[in-house]
Amino acid sequence: MKIYRLHKKQNLPISINEAWAFLSDPKNLKVITPDYMGFNILSGAERPMYAGQIIQYIVTPVMGIKTKWVTEITHCIDKEYFVDEQRFGPYSLWHHKHFIKEIDGGVEMEDIIDYKIPFGLLGQLVHPILVKPKLEEIFNYRTKKLEELFGTYKI
Template sequence: MKIYQLHKKQNLPITMDKAWELLSNPKNLQLITPKYMGFKILSGADRSMYPGQIIQYIVTPVLRIPTKWVTEITHVVDGQYFVDEQRFGPYAMWHHKHFIKEIPGGVEMEDLIDYKIPMGILGQLVHPFLVKPKLEEIFEYRRKKLIELFGEYKNNKL
């Protein structure tokens, strides 16, 4: 069983409160997801994040095939981090930790994702040229979108 990991960090010139407000509202995920993914929240995003929250989405990550994705928010430490885990969806396993911490001039947002591809050896074979590049593309879109929304980090005091 091969488990992959994706690790991303981004610094933004915003306050901790603003960063947490962005991250802890499940509705904002649509804002930072590429439009071609057809991301649509079906249920569970009607309140701020809390442990045990179930959120259902539809995404079309590959070949425009709609896929239902159900995640559970398993851990939340207000203003610091939260964890979402896939309950049903395109991955055999998905465990996504979101951290924020204050740094001079803003915040550092960090994502640490552990995931497993379905379909055994076939999934492992397509990972390097299909799954991994798609995840990199999605997180690069998010990085650019956050810069567009909040500006680029310049290591200056808020």
């Protein structure tokens, strides 16, 4: 069983309160997801983030195939971190940790995603040519979008 990891960090010139207010509102996930993915929240985004929250979406990750994705916020500590885990969706495992911390002149945001592809050996063969590049593309889009919204961090 092969488990993959995607690890991203980004610094933004905003306060921890501003960062948390944006990141802990599930509706903002649509803002930082590429339009072509057809991201649409079906339910669960009516309240600010809390442990136990179930969020259901429709997403079109590849080849125009609509996929229902259900995640649960399993851990949430105000202005520090939250964890979302897939309960139903395209991965065999999806465990996404979101950390934020204050740094000089802003915040550091860190994403650590551990995931497993279905379909055994076939999934492992497809990972480097389809799944990994798509995840990199999505998170690079997020980086650019957050810089557009909040500015670029300067040391």
